[in-house]
Amino acid sequence: MKKYALVLLSVFVFFLSCKEKDTDTYKKNNSENMLANxxxxxxxxxxxxxxxxxxxxxxxxxxxxxxxxxxxxxxxxxxxxxxxxxxxxxxxxxxxxxxxxxxxxxxxxxxxxxxxxxxxxxxxxxxxxxxxxxxxxxxxxxxxxxxxxxxxxxxxxxxxxxxxxxxxxxxxxxxxxxxxxxxxxxxxxxxxxxxxxxxxxxxxxxxxxxxxxxxNDSKASLVWLKFHDEYFLESLVKVFGYVGDKDLLKWVLDRNLNEEEFTKLLFTKTCDNKYIFNKEIFEVMTQADVKSQENYLLFLRGRTDFPKLDDLSFRDAAKINALYCYYATKFTASIERGDVYTFFPKLNDPKFEEEFKKNNYYNLPDFKGLYDDTKSGGIGLPE
Structure with missing residues (x-):
């Protein structure tokens, strides 16, 4: 009985497959006929x-x-x-x-x-x-x-x-x-x-x-694009700052773990010459699998300089660097063996602390505590 039912199911699936192919062929032929006329x-x-x-x-x-x-x-x-x-x-x-x-x-x-x-x-x-x-x-x-x-x-x-x-x-x-x-x-x-x-x-x-x-939010199309249209997908994130798709964002992140390209992921320069910080990058890092997190951690530990951005005032540079340190510290703190003293020590200077206070620590509730806890650890100010 089971064997008979399996045969019927196979015939039904085959019939549906043929019907779909016939429908696709009809659509294509109909479309071509319309164009030809x-x-x-x-x-x-x-x-x-x-x-x-x-x-x-x-x-x-x-x-x-x-x-x-x-x-x-x-x-x-x-x-x-x-x-x-x-x-x-x-x-x-x-x-x-x-x-x-x-x-x-x-x-x-x-x-x-x-x-x-x-x-x-x-x-x-x-x-x-x-x-x-x-x-x-x-x-x-x-x-x-x-x-x-x-x-x-x-x-x-x-x-x-x-x-x-x-x-x-x-x-x-x-x-x-x-x-x-x-x-x-x-x-x-x-x-x-x-x-x-x-x-x-x-x-x-x-x-x-x-x-x-x-x-149409097609996941199958995203897979095709990853194999055949890499430049377009990367441009969505690196040029326009699109961070609304975590799947796309992780794929682009994993392909750009180097100093210059990583900066393009972290910050998007707007057409009125301002910079937007893409905290979603660190959200993707935090939600990634263990192996990926280890790769991200290794990469962040090797970043000795702040991202190089053009024509920033001290106020804007302080904010950009503070946000980078804040989210990088939060990420490393969430991982076992994460070095939370790698980042904020670079901003361990009274002028930065004064700027942070002036801007209410960028309205991040735990910024002050994180900054106070980690600003004097690990490494000192760069020369």
Missing amino acids: NDKIKSVLIKQVEAGNDEVYGGFQDYDKSDLDALIIVAESILKSNGYKNPDNNKFNDIVKKVFVRIIDNHSTNEYLKIEINENKCDKSLIYYPYTADAQYLYVVKGKFVTNFYPLPTVIDYLKLFPDVAKFEKEDILIEDKIENIQTRASQWKDDLKYLSETRENNIQTLVNRNKYLF
Whole structure:
């Protein structure tokens, strides 16, 4: 009887699996058919195919908002066919604010925000330039999703959906190199279709998994990103100061246990040149497994200098260093064999104590007691 029930269960699971595959195939085919009949996409695609893909010889110089508009149609179709759910407008805006520290103005006529995931994060100018090695901009499509500005051939199989477009890249693109006084052939999309196919698949997976992680809270997408999109994930923490996901935060922390990168985790510089201290780093340390805690402790013991931050007044520097010492001391005190006398002795000077009093010990109830107990232990002031 049990064997019969097991066979029935296996058949049922197999049937469901086949049904899911059929549904996915139907969604994909339906999505492709809709795109293939879109004249706007086709006209933009022809322009991009004619221009080629040569970054050196200006293959992308004529891209504008119409190119991004066409991409958004494609990206929205891809996301829908891969199970992405649009959050409501308020939730979407809250997530963009929390993760990228950008406020969406619902009354603005601009459909997009441009975000740079590097040291230029404060540049809010809206320009339309496709994804290249030197322009890896992220665009926020208000109320919907985020995406890189991909050229269409890097997200759709253009020769399959629009086979007649092949005639627009039949002829070589010849460039006059006036410096070398020679004629050069610019690269085109048709030149390496195998590599283009691989790029396309990666771009699609990146689009889907970034959005499902950010806006659908998909743990599976976070796993994919950890293996395939490390720079993006690290930038969320190190550039924008996103500390709302403890799983992500521990993953980034474990990859950045060195002097320079650890500082980027501890402090986030805002666009008005202030520093935010990310105490969540120490919360992750405290909640970690024993082996991880030992690694963190070993690393903190080896930090002989305070984090190096630019253009700080004494007041701001005192606060930053005090918070670092406070949370580091709390962490080491919570671990067996933790050396609580490693940190506050560096601030054992009357000028610091006066500053702490003046600021009511930063409204931390146990700060004064911890400071008094540990400021004279272990090591002295640095020279």
